[in-house]
Amino acid sequence: MDFAYILDALPDLMTGLKMTLIVSFLAIVLSCLIGLLGAVLRTGGIKPLQYAVTAYVEFIRGTPYLVQIFFIFYGLPSLGLRFSIFWSGVIALTAWASAFQIENFRAGLAAVGRGMHDASASLGLKRWQHSIFIILPLATRAALPSAMNTIVATVKNSAYLQAIGLVELTFVAVDRIAYDFRAIEMFASICVIYLICVFTISGFGYMVERRLSRPFGGR
Amino acid sequence: MLLLEFQSFLLDGLLNTLFLSSVMIAGGTFFAVIFAAGLSAQSAWLRGPVYGLVECLRDIPLMVTVLMVYFVLPHAGLSFNPFWSSALSVSVWGGANGAHIIRAGLLSVPSGQREAALSSGLRGWKGLFLVIVPQAMPVILPPYVSLVTSLTQASSLGAVLGVNELLRSAQILIEQTTIARGGSPAYLVYGSILVVYFALCWSISALGAKLERHFAKPYQRTNGKTGLARPAVALQISTT
Structure with missing residues (x-):
């Protein structure tokens, strides 16, 4: 293990890490929003929309992520939708993560009991107040552990985007290996970097979970 | 039509995908059992x-x-071709995910069952396979079925290393016709x-559901508690 070499490669790896984090961040934010929307649509009672969302979730979960990426990057341009590598990456990652977030939030919504509905009706809350102040916090709390898992998986799965040439962490490492043949050093460093990212995010998630799992109200 | 024209080429890719995924599923199960044994x-x-x-x-x-x-194993003197290299790496990954599934399953059986097995003279492996594992x-x-579909999907990663499976065949076909x-x-x-791929994974899930029904049956009748314990949220595997 040549630490001087790792130190030398560190600036490159950091630019790669920055790209990984930017793409993941965009995908996480978008997929959580889509996930929430999709979960609401899936439980909303409008049949065609329900079927559409279910079909989307099943299709994404039933097909390899790598093929989805290739379809979006190489396939969509011939249908007239041309995106840069960066946006193809964001779209592919978001499309994948959304399917899982929809499931997570759907489970979260399902965990909120019917009793809440009657309770807020008896307090005279309007429908939108009930949805936003009662259902949303409770559902988010219930969905948080699995949503956190998906968020971590989103960061990990950004590594797949090296296959279409997005210059993120894994791409930088493989690119340098092609020149210098220092496979052990490069993989050791990106493994450590990925582990740090994963542990930081799951640690943060655990903190939020602990804070939110205190009962609401009375002390 | 293009797909029909290169039918046999794509079919070869599909057969390789099926073979590669079978190797990954078998290897993943093998490592899962070993890791689960190590964990307990x-x-x-x-x-x-x-x-x-x-x-x-x-992680x-x-x-x-x-x-x-x-890239790294050749440095240690172990050279695999792309097929076995991808098979090995995905198997080990599947083993790590499967180990927790198996361990959680074994832990879900109440310890009384183990004691009952012992008292009926079923020691060690016998007790494990005749009493604990079925429950x-x-x-x-x-x-586990969702892990198997994940492994099947992960076989497409072989294309990154250049294994001639379905995705790689598709890439070659596209390059050539372009x-x-x-x-x-x-x-x-x-x-x-x-x-x-969707049809493949769907068939695996359908088969798995059949198997699940088979194992759920006898316990359901006598004691709902042991037979139907299920994790509340389906285990999520990061690739797919």
């Missing part, structure tokens, strides 16, 4: 390192594991193999 070992000196290894494998992106095995199956199977005829048929080819 008596000695902390064995349990600690296995736990660390399993956690690392679960490092699968793409990185696949590339790492391919753990309803808990193990649902996440050069020869102009105009990329990418959306058609990738779209159709998406459908093929």
Whole structure:
């Protein structure tokens, strides 16, 4: 293990890490929003929309992520939708993560009991107040552990985007290996970097979970 | 039509995908059993390192594991061709995910069952396979089936290393026709193999559901508690 070499490669790896984090961040934010929307649509009672969302979730979960990426990057341009590598990456990652977030939030919504509905009706809350102040916090709390898992998986799965040439962490490492043949050093460093990212995010998630799992109200 | 024209070429790819996924599923199961045994070992000196290894494998992106095995193992004097290299890396990854599934399943069987097995003279392996494992199956199977579909999907990672499986065949087909005829048929080819993969994974899930029903049956009748314990949220595996 040549630490001087790792130190030398560190600036490159950091630019790669920055790209990984930017793409993941965009995908996480978008997929959580889509996930929430999709979960609401899936439980909303409008049949065609329900079927559409279910079909989307099943299709994404039933097909390899790598093929989805290739379809979006190489396939969509011939249908007239041309995106840069960066946006193809964001779209592919978001499309994948959304399917899982929809499931997570759907489970979260399902965990909120019917009793809440009657309770807020008896307090005279309007429908939108009930949805936003009662259902949303409770559902988010219930969905948080699995949503956190998906968020971590989103960061990990950004590594797949090296296959279409997005210059993120894994791409930088493989690119340098092609020149210098220092496979052990490069993989050791990106493994450590990925582990740090994963542990930081799951640690943060655990903190939020602990804070939110205190009962609401009375002390 | 392009797909029909190169039917046998794509079919070869599909057969390779099926073979590669079978190897990955078998290898994944093998490593899962070994890791699960390591995780429930008596000695902390064995349990600690296995736990660390399993956690690392679960937390490092699968793409990185696949590339790492391919690039790093030759430095240790172990050279595999792309097929076996991808098979090994995905198997080990599947083993790490499967180990927790198996362990959780075995732990879900109440300890009284183990004691009952012992008191009926079923020691060690006999007790494990005749008493504990059948009862753990309803808990193990649902996440395990989803792991199997994940492994099938992960076989597409072979294309990154250049294994001639379905995705690689599609890439070659697209490259060749783009050069020869102009105009990329990418959306058609990738779209159709998406459908093929979906059909494959769907069949695996359907088969798994059948198996689940089989294992859920006898316990359901006598005692709902042991037979139908299921994890509340389906285990999520990061690739797919």
